[in-house]
Amino acid sequence: MEKFNLESIKNVLIIGSGHGIGLSLTETLLKNYQDCFIYTTYRDVSRCDSLKNLESQYRSRLVTSLVNPLDESSLEEFTNELSEKVQHLDLVINCVGVLHSENMKPEKSLNDISMKQLLDSFAINSIVTPLLAKMLLPLLRPKPLSVFASLSAKVGSINDNTLGGWYGYRASKSALNMFIKTVALEFINRKIQCLSLAIHPGTTQTDLSEPYLKHTKLNVNSPEKTALNILNVLNDLSTDANGKFLNWDGSEISW
Numbered sequence: 001m002e003k004f005n006l007e008s009i010k011n012v013l014i015i016g017s018g019h020g021i022g023l024s025l026t027e028t029l030l031k032n033y034q035d036c037f038i039y040t041t042y043r044d045v046s047r048c049d050s051l052k053n054l055e056s057q058y059r060s061r062l063v064t065s066l067v068n069p070l071d072e073s074s075l076e077e078f079t080n081e082l083s084e085k086v087q088h089l090d091l092v093i094n095c096v097g098v099l100h101s102e103n104m105k106p107e108k109s110l111n112d113i114s115m116k117q118l119l120d121s122f123a124i125n126s127i128v129t130p131l132l133a134k135m136l137l138p139l140l141r142p143k144p145l146s147v148f149a150s151l152s153a154k155v156g157s158i159n160d161n162t163l164g165g166w167y168g169y170r171a172s173k174s175a176l177n178m179f180i181k182t183v184a185l186e187f188i189n190r191k192i193q194c195l196s197l198a199i200h201p202g203t204t205q206t207d208l209s210e211p212y213l214k215h216t217k218l219n220v221n222s223p224e225k226t227a228l229n230i231l232n233v234l235n236d237l238s239t240d241a242n243g244k245f246l247n248w249d250g251s252e253i254s255w
């Protein structure tokens with residue numbers, strides 16, 4: 001059975017690499033896999049200084065693009081331009097996600113439910129992934145084995161939900177998981193050898209988790225450690241991993 005081998009990757013796409021886990025994945029890939037070329041996107045120009053520094057340091061192997069993944073035409077323009085530069089993507093990781101923002105706080109109870117916040121959660125956490133899969137289809141060739149992964153969250157596991165709350169984040173990550181599984185089945189039908197994966201990165205010190213870390217009993221990793229964990233999970237995966245929801249340690253998470 002063919003295995004995904006990080007040592008042989010050439011072209012990588014990281015969506016949402018301005019900061020947090022996406023930035024660390026970009027940096028770790030650049031440092032540890034010297035033959036790969038990385039295309040990355042960021043949206044918020046006020047939070048991408050570290051990525052821009054990396055770009056000047058690795059000018060010959062890193063290209064960053066300003067893309068709003070919620071804007072279909074921005075995403076399409078970017079993927080069309082990418083198709084002119086590369087023929088095959090070996091690894092795609094979507095790191096876009098939101099738990100809180102200026103206008104969003106995770107719901108503690110039904111009293112906090114609002115149409116706007118739920119729609120925003122689903123747009124950012126769920127819908128970017130199938131849009132990307134559609135637009136990247138021409139770059140996911142039948143061979144060699146490639147990976148199309150999105151960062152999900154364990155709280156999106158329906159079986160694991162014993163605490164309640166966080167309606168929008170939980171449900172939008174569950175929907176993301178369904179999209180990932182459905183994309184996996186379509187890859188098989190299309191005879192594209194690409195592993196469609198949902199990955200829980202583990203609790204990680206980033207802007208997304210920062211307000212909730214004081215109270216957590218979970219082990220908290222640095223973004224750098226999380227990037228290494230994610231890449232470890234991907235390395236050596238075989239075709240039977242397609243459509244799975246994987247934890248940062250490589251174990252499978254129940255839907």
Ligand SMILES: NC(=O)c1ccc[n+]([C@@H]2O[C@H](COP(=O)([O-])OP(=O)(O)OC[C@H]3O[C@@H](n4cnc5c(N)ncnc54)[C@H](OP(=O)(O)O)[C@@H]3O)[C@@H](O)[C@H]2O)c1
Nearest residue numbers: 016018019020021043044096097151153203204206208209
């Ligand atoms: N940190 C954790 O403990 C943890 C745990 C489980 C799962 N995750 C998942 O891991 C992924 C990465 O999160 P992170 O921890 O690295 O957080 P982060 O530093 O806040 O990064 C979030 C990413 O999502 C993008 N994003 C946020 N709001 C957006 C919007 N409205 N439109 C478009 N893009 C938007 C950000 O881009 P811009 O800033 O450029 O807009 C950034 O690239 C997320 O999917 C998250 O759910 C994280």
